[in-house]
Amino acid sequence: MKILICGAGRITDELLKRVGSTWEITLIEKKSAKIAPFSSRFPSIVRVMNEDASSPVVLEKAGLRNQDCVLAMTNDDKVNLAVVGFAEKENIKNILAVVRDPAKIPDFHKIKVKTISMSSDIAHRVYKFLKDPRVRISEFGEGHAELVELTAERQSLENLQHMAKTRDDHWRMAGVIRSNRLEFPDQINEIRKGDRLLFFGEPGLYNIMSNRLAQEDPHFPRSYGQQMILGIGDDEGLDVAELLNEALYMARGTHIEQIRVACSRESEEIHQVLSRWSESLQIDINERDIALHKSIVADATSNDAGIAVLGYTRKLSGHFFSHPYMKIAGKLPCPLLVSKFSDPYERILVPFNGSLSGQRAVEIALDLARQLDAEVSVIVVVEPSYLHGSDSPSGQWENQLLSQIRELSRIYKIKVEEHVRHGNPVKEILAMAEDYQLLVISSDAYKSGFFSISVAGMLVNRSPVSLLLVS
Numbered sequence: 422m423k424i425l426i427c428g429a430g431r432i433t434d435e436l437l438k439r440v441g442s443t444w445e446i447t448l449i450e451k452k453s454a455k456i457a458p459f460s461s462r463f464p465s466i467v468r469v470m471n472e473d474a475s476s477p478v479v480l481e482k483a484g485l486r487n488q489d490c491v492l493a494m495t496n497d498d499k500v501n502l503a504v505v506g507f508a509e510k511e512n513i514k515n516i517l518a519v520v521r522d523p524a525k526i527p528d529f530h531k532i533k534v535k536t537i538s539m540s541s542d543i544a545h546r547v548y549k550f551l552k553d554p555r556v557r558i559s560e561f562g563e564g565h566a567e568l569v570e571l572t573a574e575r576q577s578l579e580n581l582q583h584m585a586k587t588r589d590d591h592w593r594m595a596g597v598i599r600s601n602r603l604e605f606p607d608q609i610n611e612i613r614k615g616d617r618l619l620f621f622g623e624p625g626l627y628n629i630m631s632n633r634l635a636q637e638d639p640h641f642p643r644s645y646g647q648q649m650i651l652g653i654g655d656d657e658g659l660d661v662a663e664l665l666n667e668a669l670y671m672a673r674g675t676h677i678e679q680i681r682v683a684c685s686r687e688s689e690e691i692h693q694v695l696s697r698w699s700e701s702l703q704i705d706i707n708e709r710d711i712a713l714h715k716s717i718v719a720d721a722t723s724n725d726a727g728i729a730v731l732g733y734t735r736k737l738s739g740h741f742f743s744h745p746y747m748k749i750a751g752k753l754p755c756p757l758l759v760s761k762f763s764d765p766y767e768r769i770l771v772p773f774n775g776s777l778s779g780q781r782a783v784e785i786a787l788d789l790a791r792q793l794d795a796e797v798s799v800i801v802v803v804e805p806s807y808l809h810g811s812d813s814p815s816g817q818w819e820n821q822l823l824s825q826i827r828e829l830s831r832i833y834k835i836k837v838e839e840h841v842r843h844g845n846p847v848k849e850i851l852a853m854a855e856d857y858q859l860l861v862i863s864s865d866a867y868k869s870g871f872f873s874i875s876v877a878g879m880l881v882n883r884s885p886v887s888l889l890l891v892s
Contacts, residue, residue, distance in 0.1 A: 423447075425488040427474035427504050428495035429455045432519060436492075437463040447483050449474040451495075475503035490515040498525045505534045558627045567626040568595070573616040581612045584620075584630075592622020592629065628678065641788040642675055642727025645755040649677045650726050652717040653684040653691065656734040661691065663762040664732040667887065670764040671728065674793045679703040681724060683716040714745065718752045730758045733881070744878025750864045750890040756785065763858045763886035770857040771799045772850050772880075775822050778863040782891040783826065786861040787833040789889075798838040799826050800853055802846040846876045851883055860888040 422444050426433055429450035437459070440446070447468040450456035460469045472479045474495060485491070491508040493501035493516075501518045502525070508516045509532050516534040520526050523541040530536070557570040573581050585594045585606065597604045598617040612618065620630060628647070642649075651668050653661060672680055682705065684691060691706060709716040713731075721729050731749070750757040771786045773779050783799060790797045801822050819841050830837040842849040854860055864877050881888055 422489045423484075423487060424490045424492065425449070425480075425483055425485060425508075426492045426494060427500070428493070428519075429459055430494065430496060432494050433459075437465060440465050447488070449479065449483060473500075475500040477507055480504070480507050485513070486511045488513055491517075493518040496521065498522050502528055502532075505529065505532055509534060556627060556630055560624075565624065567622060567624055569620045569622075569626050569630045570598075571618055571620075571630060573612050573614055573618060578612055578614065581618060585609065585612055585618065589622070592620055592626050595619045595621040641785045641792075642677065642755065644727075646725035646727040647676070647678040648725045648727060649680045650717045650721045650724070650729040650755075651680055651682045652713050652729070652731045653682060654713045654732070654734060656732075659732045659734050660762065661732075664730075664760050665691065667760045667762055667764045668730045668758075671730070671758060675727075675789070676792075677727060679705070681720055682706040683709045683713065683720060714749045718749065721753050721755055726753075726755045728755055728758060729753050730760060732760045733887075744881060746881045746890065747864055747878045750892055753892065756892070757890040759881055759888045759890065761884065761887045766793050766795050766859040766887075768796045768798065768857045769859045769861060770850075770854055771797065771861045772846070772863075773799050773801055773822055773826060774863070775818075775825065776863055778891055780825065780829070782861045782863045782889075783829055784833070785889070785891055787829060787835050787837070789859075789861070790835055791833065795859075796838070797835060798840060798853070798857070800840040800842060800850060801826075802849045803841065803843045804846060805844075847879050847883065850876075850880060851885075854880075854884055854886055858886050860884055860886060862888060862890060864890045864892045 424440075424444060424446045426436075426446060427449045429448060429452075433448070437446070440463075442464045444465045445467045446463075446465045447470065448456065448459055448466055449470045449472060450459075451471070451473050453471050456469055456471055460466050468483070470479065470483055472482075474480065474493070475497075485508060488508075491504065491513050493504040493508075495501055495504075498521050501520065505516050505518045518529050518534055518536050520529060520536050520538045521540070523538050526536055526538055526541070559568045559570075560566070561568060571581075585597075587593065594606050596606065596619045597609050597612070598619070599613070599615075620626060622629075649668065649672050651665075653659070653664065668680070671677070680703070682691065684706065711719075717729050717731065720726070729749075731746070733746075746757070746759055766789070769786050769790055771783050773783055786797050786799075789795065801819050803819055823839055823841070826837055826839060840853065842853075850860075860880065862877050862880060877890065881890070
């Protein structure tokens, strides 16, 4: 095999240690000091050229058109781009470029050559490690297959035992490494702590394995889905940069896989902010041709939506008896974050009234607190009995609610600060909210209060901090 390598750096050095002596390698390097040691160390090098690889004349002298493979691995992306451009024109079958600046990758993809990004590829692997250190992934067949390796831990043995026996059309266990020895599935009777399990399957296997291990992990928003639906309206008072920053903060903190952005028009500001995270998040920006609230409801309903995000604007603030955010939250299959740019969330406040959705709000708040390293407080507001017609003995109702909260605190192993207030729910909750960064509220909280006014809707309008609405 004839290979043309442009660039005599550390990557080239490590590569040449691995290639066979039957390979014929031509090496081009502009700096003479870097190229000197190579020809004497590696018998596979048949020709060394101390010249500029970006020159078509130099490449012609190197026999470009006769090469089986061209590797552009200099320290200069412009040089590498020129090399692969000339190689592509000569119809070289195998072309690979090492790219230093991730912003240059689209330029290489225009030529339709394979690339290795020095920063983004490493960052992608680190991100996968941070997301779930138990799982390692390798891609095969140009991304059409994945091999996932995960280490068995005591708390996951039962789950892994079931996964090992699963017969799925898209993936299955390929083997187990035990005591540094490969065992095939038919040789394994049980999974043991410390075993390294190998699963082979179609793309997306990493997410399947990671989700299967999530029983001991935080569930929000995974219990709903792993996509964020972000709606950006055209209200002039909306701070788009702040909205994007809060949405990204929530996405990164809760392991959202993809963000689908619905906006009135393609915005350079949106692209600039989101492009910084494109390596760790899949981001799709789409212009909407219907009303914003209809667009996010449609997107959330038709996709794997774990959370929807809207910025708070006067246009959707409603009035005394009408609360558009409440209507949107009621139509969504997932919680709605109404952003007021109060991230990061160090303290989370949850009003609790004992309803099923209220309990779900407490559970989500506890789940978020575990992921974001935040503190949680729960407030129970006891209204005057003449407003709701309750004839329960004094203190019995709030004691029942506090008992529920303490049980949830025990289950989630997170300390909860309890607060009981008497009076107007809106007034009492807002008074406490000043010291917090996020309100997690049930969208039907205190719904049947005075004149059937939605307390949750009033909180959305008046809260000084962001709100997560749970239906």
